[in-house]
Amino acid sequence: MRTVDEIFNEALTLPNASRVLLVEKLVESLDFDEDITHIDEAIQELWIEEAQKRIDEIRSGAVKAIPGEEALAQVRRLLEL
Template sequence: QLAERLVESLENDTIQKLWIVEAKKRRDEVRSGRVKPISGDEALEQVRKLIA
């Protein structure tokens, strides 16, 4: 059980670090103007259109 918990904690750390890298990349894209942010409502509307 201890070994499993250690592996899980390492995996969680890796996943967390990857999400931080992704979040910073997205932040930089918005700041540079390369990506235009949209509201949550607009995002949901676009998703609904895609799956309809």
């Protein structure tokens, strides 16, 4: 049986659109019948940390914010590859 790392590295060779489809299928395959409250809390904590990091980067000038429309256009172009 192949390792998760082997599968991950192989998935990285797929076009972006195929990788998005793979992620969607993997998420759909998860069994959410279990109590995942602790996972939800951990994910929420990670998102809060990520948001704070991004705010700090913008305020420090390390990164430049772009309008949402432009960001979405970039994502759409990437998905067309």
